[in-house]
Amino acid sequence: MRSSSMLIGASLFALVALADRLGAQSAADWPILAARRVVGASTFKIFNSRGSVRVVGWDHDSVLVRGRVGRPGSFSAGGDTLGLKISVDDPLHGSPPPTSLVIFLPRRARATIKAVNADVDVSGVGGWIYTITGSTRVSGSIGAMEIESMRGAVAVDARTPWLRVRGGDGPVVIRGSPEDADVSTITGSLDIAASGVVRGQFGSVSGAVHFRGPVASGGIYEFSNHSGETILSLAPDVSAVLALSNVSGRIESDFAATRPASHTAQSLRVTLGHGDAQIIVRSFKGPIHVGPQR
Amino acid sequence: MDAEHLTEDERQTMADGSLTGERATALLEHLARCAACSSDVARLRTIRARVASAPTDGDAADTAAVDTLWPAIRARIDQRKDAALDARGGTTGTAGRRAGNRLRLVSGLTAAACIVAAALVGARRIARRASVTPQVVATTEVADSVTAYQQEAQTLLDELELRRALLRPDALTAIDHDLAVVDSAIVELRAAAARDPNNAALHQLLASTYERKIEILKRIGNAG
Numbered sequence: 001m002r003s004s005s006m007l008i009g010a011s012l013f014a015l016v017a018l019a020d021r022l023g024a025q026s027a028a029d030w031p032i033l034a035a036r037r038v039v040g041a042s043t044f045k046i047f048n049s050r051g052s053v054r055v056v057g058w059d060h061d062s063v064l065v066r067g068r069v070g071r072p073g074s075f076s077a078g079g080d081t082l083g084l085k086i087s088v089d090d091p092l093h094g095s096p097p098p099t100s101l102v103i104f105l106p107r108r109a110r111a112t113i114k115a116v117n118a119d120v121d122v123s124g125v126g127g128w129i130y131t132i133t134g135s136t137r138v139s140g141s142i143g144a145m146e147i148e149s150m151r152g153a154v155a156v157d158a159r160t161p162w163l164r165v166r167g168g169d170g171p172v173v174i175r176g177s178p179e180d181a182d183v184s185t186i187t188g189s190l191d192i193a194a195s196g197v198v199r200g201q202f203g204s205v206s207g208a209v210h211f212r213g214p215v216a217s218g219g220i221y222e223f224s225n226h227s228g229e230t231i232l233s234l235a236p237d238v239s240a241v242l243a244l245s246n247v248s249g250r251i252e253s254d255f256a257a258t259r260p261a262s263h264t265a266q267s268l269r270v271t272l273g274h275g276d277a278q279i280i281v282r283s284f285k286g287p288i289h290v291g292p293q294r
Numbered sequence: 295m296d297a298e299h300l301t302e303d304e305r306q307t308m309a310d311g312s313l314t315g316e317r318a319t320a321l322l323e324h325l326a327r328c329a330a331c332s333s334d335v336a337r338l339r340t341i342r343a344r345v346a347s348a349p350t351d352g353d354a355a356d357t358a359a360v361d362t363l364w365p366a367i368r369a370r371i372d373q374r375k376d377a378a379l380d381a382r383g384g385t386t387g388t389a390g391r392r393a394g395n396r397l398r399l400v401s402g403l404t405a406a407a408c409i410v411a412a413a414l415v416g417a418r419r420i421a422r423r424a425s426v427t428p429q430v431v432a433t434t435e436v437a438d439s440v441t442a443y444q445q446e447a448q449t450l451l452d453e454l455e456l457r458r459a460l461l462r463p464d465a466l467t468a469i470d471h472d473l474a475v476v477d478s479a480i481v482e483l484r485a486a487a488a489r490d491p492n493n494a495a496l497h498q499l500l501a502s503t504y505e506r507k508i509e510i511l512k513r514i515g516n517a518g
Contacts, residue, residue, distance in 0.1 A: 114516065116462060130516045132465050148513060150468035166509055168472055184506065186472045205479050205506060224502050226479040245495040247486055267495075282495050282502075284483060 027054065027066055027102040034065040034077035036084060040108040044127075047087040049116035051098030057107035057124025057140065064104040070097030090116070110143065119152075126160065135170070153188075159196070189228075197221070204228050206286075212293060215240050217276040228286045232279065236292040239273030244290065246283045254291030300324060300331045309338035440497060443504030450511035457514055469510060476507045 040061055046053060051070060063084055069075045074089040074096070088099045098118070105111060111127035113120055118134045126143025129136055135153045138145055144162040147154055153170040156163060156178070163178035167185035174183060177196030184190070184203040192202060193212040202209055203224040212233040215221065219240075223230050234240070244251050245267040255272060281288050300308070300321060307313040308321055325332045458466065483500040490496060 116464065130513075132462065132468060148516065150465065150472070150513065166513075168468060168510075184509075186475050186506065186510070203502060203506075205475055205503065224499060226483070226499065226503060247493070247496055247499070282499055284479070284486070284496075284499050 027100075030066040030068050030100070030102065032064065033067050033069070033075055033101075034084075034086065035062065036077075036079075036081075037062045038081050038084065038106065038109070040106045041110070042081070042106065043083040043110045043112065044103070044105055045083070045085045045087070046101070046103065046111060046113045047085075047090075047115070048099055048101055048118045049088065049090040050096065050118055051088075052100045052119045052121070052134075053113055053115060054100075054102045054121045055111050055113065055123070055125055056102070056104050057109070057142070058104045059107060060104070061106055062104075063106075063109075065101060066103075067099060067101040070099040075099065108143075139176075208286075215277045215279065219277040221277065221279045223279075223281040225281075225283045225286045227284060230281055230283055230286060230288045232281070232290045233293045234272075234279075234290065237273060238277075238292075239275060240271075240277035240279050241275040242268070242270045242272065242279045242281070242290060244268045244281045244288050246288050247285065249283055249285040249287050252287065252289045252291075254289075299328065300335075305331065305335050305338060308335045309342060439501045440504060443501060443508060447504060447507050447511060450508060450514070454511055454514050461514065465513075469514065472510045473507065476503060476510065479503050480507070 038061060042063075044063065046055070051068075065077060065086060067075065069088065071089075075087075076089065077084055077086045079085050086101070086103065088101070090096060103111075105125050107124050109125055109127075111122060111125050111129075113122070113127065113129045115129075115131045115134045117132065119136075120129050120131055120134060121137045122129065122142075122145075123138070124140040124142060126145045128146045128148075129138070130148045131150070131152045133151045134149075136147055136149055136155070138147065138156045138158050141159045143160065145156075145158070145160050146164045147156070148166045149170060150168040151170050152168075154165055154167050154172040155175075156165065156173070157175040159177045161179050163174075163181045163183070165172055165174070165181075165183040167183070167188045167190070169185075169187045171189045171191070172183060172185055174181065174190075174192045174194050176194055178194055179196060180199045181192075181194070181197050182201045183192070184201075185207045186204070187206045188204070189207045190202060190204055190209045192200070192210065195214050196216070197213070198216045198219045200219070200221045202211065202222070204226070206227045207225075208228045209223055209225055209230045210233070211221075211223070211231070214235055215238050217239065223232070242253075244253075247266060251266075251268045253268060253270065255270065281290075304313075304321055308318075308325065313321065325335060454469070461469070480500070480503055483496065483503060487493070487496050487500055
């Protein structure tokens with residue numbers, strides 16, 4: 001189960017990377033739809049319901065939009081040097097042809113992106129992303145980022161001070177170095193293998209939650225799950241206090257050499273190393289498994 | 295008194311002196327140790343004293359007491375009403391009422407955010423406490439969070455019904471599916487909590503599941 005989750009995560013990144021490369025090759029030939037000088041810390045509102053949106057942070061105080069517009073006349077861009085609203089008009093019902101956009105923004109800008117079925121790819125810019133079924137990919141060194149996706153896959157591989165992801169049914173994969181991460185899904189799996197997480201809240205209702213990676217000294221990590229499995233693969237020399245509780249599911253620990261401070265059928269409390277970090281796991285009936293990384 | 299801070303109810307009963315016996319002794323011991331609770335109880339006693347001593351015919355002292363309390367009360371009322379009160383306490387007139395209709399959803403979501411934030415603070419405080427001393431978690435405080443979430447979820451469900459016809463079909467399908475999953479979990483958690491009412495971890499899971507439900511419902515603001 002653990003290896004299959006890793007495989008799904010790796011596949012997701014590979015597919016997105018492939019699509020990224022194909023998109024980048026063709027995007028340079030797309031016509032320029034809008035270009036404007038802006039100040040560095042501008043705010044950009046971007047709406048494209050179908051197709052794709054690719055946002056790239058660059059080191060210029062200007063915005064450039066290239067794209068292929070599915071329905072003539074549906075693209076618009078308006079604003080001033082403080083920000084721009086870039087949108088593709090879309091009726092509430094029906095399926096207009098998809099529009100693909102590539103938008104270059106100053107790195108210090110904040111992007112607010114709303115999509116429906118469009119795939120969203122952001123690198124080097126922080127902000128807020130909302131999709132229903134489209135996939136979301138975030139990478140690079142960015143400001144604070146918030147992502148809401150009802151059904152799409154979410155893949156984050158970024159350095160950011162603050163990350164918040166609310167997934168739904170799609171898989172969520174977290175890599176990179178989000179310092180403060182608050183990530184949850186409804187039924188989708190959640191796979192975290194990120195370094196540099198100091199405060200982490202990870203949860204799901206019925207999706208599997210897998211955590212691998214280093215635990216920061218003084219870090220606080222909370223996991224909650226209702227019926228999905230929660231698997232923590234920690235460094236063999238991890239220094240943390242683990243407090244695990246499960247209302248009706250099982251708790252398993254492969255840190256066999258360490259005697260627990262307390263252990264009942266529904267809870268396990270154990271100190272590993274000097275106990276520098278706190279790891280709390282709560283589940284209703286999904287199994288909890290902790291063990292050293294192999 | 296093992297809990298980190300007194301509950302609101304305990305603070306009120308200590309302020310009005312209605313609690314006696316061993317329980318009161320335990321709370322007094324906590325107040326002697328905890329500056330935050332002690333300060334809050336003292337503040338409550340001061341307010342009670344001012345209200346009790348204020349003349350009934352409304353003089354300057356009475357007005358001052360009202361002036362002190364009114365901004366906070368007005369802010370809370372404004373969050374829950376259609377049109378904001380002006381500085382003198384009147385409504386903003388016809389334009390305000392029209393704006394109120396448009397702002398109905400916004401004010402509902404704002405109130406939602408406040409309640410969720412308050413509930414989150416409580417739940418996280420409990421979570422931190424549980425990690426240190428799991429046996430002494432104040433279950434009642436988590437239960438308060440659950441109640442706040444329940445109320446907020448109902449408000450947002452009402453909004454969902456109002457906006458259902460305006461939502462994109464795929465968004466509506468996703469919201470309905472996710473709500474069904476979360477509601478199923480809540481049913482299981484509530485049944486377990488009824489069997490084991492003192493299980494703090496159970497109440498924390500229930501609170502976090504309600505939090506998920508509210509997050510789903512708050513997405514309706516973006517799904518149009």
